[in-house]
Amino acid sequence: MTTTFKRKHLLGIRELAAGEITHLLDTAETFRDISRREIKKVPALRGRTVINLFFESSTRTRTSFEIAAKRLSADAINISVSTSSVSKGETLLDTARNLEAMSPDCIVVRHSMAGAPAHLARMGNAPIVNAGDGAHEHPTQALLDALTIREYKGRIAGLKVAILGDVLHSRVARSNIHLLTKLGATVAIAGPGTLVPEEFGELVDEGLRVERGIEAAIEGADVVMILRIQRERQDSAFFPSMREYAVHYGLKPKHLERAARDAIVMHPGPINRGIEIASEIADGSRSLILDQVANGVAVRMAVLYLLAGGGRAELEDKGH
């Protein structure tokens, strides 16, 4: 079992070993305490520079990374590159090379195209954190989900998890499937046949099954994860209407009767109330949606700490 995290980049969960994931989660737990203190800052990354390079708009992930960097005393710089300015000429690679020339200690990248962070990792020098790339992966989201599950369930292994909705286009679903199955949970996915193709079951070797109806996936589940549905999928004929989607694939209180009695409900946000999730569930006692957000900061602190150079120092030195 790996007890350290020696990678230069965090591009996805798929390539990580279970031990590396556990190490990231353990590190995040120690950082979670910092956010609960009155003075929410440690000098672990003092003098280091973290660039948040966002090619796709995102408030919550970008803010989360920014707060994480600042709580570690790193200098955090946010750069939002609209796709229009990229189409004006400068390539992803040139943008990244220009930033690298300013010697950042870590670049956090969000991009609408799968593989963009991997591309930068291969061509550049700085450590790269994938903050979501197209439909590929969103590793820190899966880590914060796992941290939340661990907090409430005490474990991952042996749990039954249902992931419902637009799995096909979801980087969150992919990262979660990899993470949960690596740590010994079983995952059932369900949604419209257009968005949850049968072949999705081949994503991982074991621990994953595809169900047609959401009821079958929820049966006995300890964790129910809901994915956001985007209206643009309706325009490209993945489903007929938001109304029909809400009726047949939206999570409603009656569905939860099939889940384990102490089941928890999660959603990566932002939520479409009354579409993929009924408001009474989103605001209900089983919903951990806001806990997820809080844990997001802790996970990102852990990732930045381990990649941006803080990991080289002893954990105890970070200013308890």
Place this chain on the structure above:
Amino acid sequence: MKTKVIDVKLLIANGYVIDPAQGINGGKNVLIVDGRIAGLLNRGEVTPEGAEVLDATGLIVAPGFIDLHTHLREPGAEYKETIATGAAAAVAGGWATICAMPNTDPVNDSPAVTRFIIEQAQRAQLANVFPIGAVTKGSEGRELAEMGELKQAGIVAVSDDGRPIPTAGIMRRALEYARGFDLTVVDHCQDLSLTAGGVMHEGRWSLILGLKGMPAAAEDVQVMRDCVLAKATGGSVHIAHVSTRGSLAAIRRAKELGVNVTCEVAPHHWTLTDEATAEYDTNMKMSPPVRSQDHVEALFEGLRDGTVDAIATDHAPHHADEKALEFDQAPFGITGLETAVGLAFDLVNQGVINLERLISLCATNPARIFSLSDRGTLMKNAHADVTILDPACEWVFDVAASKSKSRNTPFHGRSLRGAAVATIVGGRVVYLNPNYTRLIEAKKRPASA
């Protein structure tokens, strides 16, 4: 480029001649006079006075290889490839003849472009370059191009390659009309409504990587459509770069029914699988995409049982800057002229096909498919295009030494066994592998009888 102009008479001595068109398989000397094959002489037959000698001891002498599918980028994108650099890469890879796809800028839908390509090729004096004309004006899939005019100017087939012929209606008219000029319609088979936005094979790996897939079914349905239409019209269709099990099944069945359908496969489709895309390397991005192992097995079956008629390179050069974009943004295509024969030898080395079949796939059949008269054979009076092969040559492909202007290959550093070591076009030795100069030095000695 090592170009050696030889006198009017050339004797390729002591080689082992394989010419499937004549059913010849044995030790012969090939005599070339004034750019044509003067005859195959038995060992010990008297050699005419004054012939230059190329000593092919231990080597295979085959009809000049013909690539049915090459993208030369001139006119319009000379920064990727010119006709001269493409032709140089061709002969270095053993291809005496290349057929230039019309997706240049402007598209080859006019006699002026056709003649320009022919003239540029004549200036380069390397490979034979035969232009392929567009099926539709601007390859836009709406109105038929002036195929009659194009044929008079020198095209050998029609295609909108790079783009599929979009509707059954246009394909039907194209097959009917092209028939009047004995032109084969070459289709890049893909149902665009199934591949829109797709950048790799749809399957487990596209799901893992989060890249939009191009399902095998998109190729299958269009191949089936084209086979049905070729049967209905009596026209002749050639399916470019077949990559799926379903396509091959459809073509096999159509051939049994007597439909005029032929097909080619490209080396990357039997050499790589979609798993090779795992690192988002844009040199793994091409259309059709490399597919899963099951499709690769199907290509082997098709190569073995005769369903596949030809090996074609689909040489598609792109500039490094274009391939340095995100996977979604990078253009489709890889170079192939200099690696295809080596990768075809993999098939022989793995026991999928024998050497004679390799030569049929690279020379005999391509000449037949595009009706290239007096080519693809070493018959008396045929054009003196010859590819000399060394099945034992062990080599490593080094893209830095490529004659192509572009470097977009997934095969850099690949070890291969078997190579084309000399290429003769119209009786001239236009390429000699630097490690085989002894073949020409031997000309100073008398031919061993």
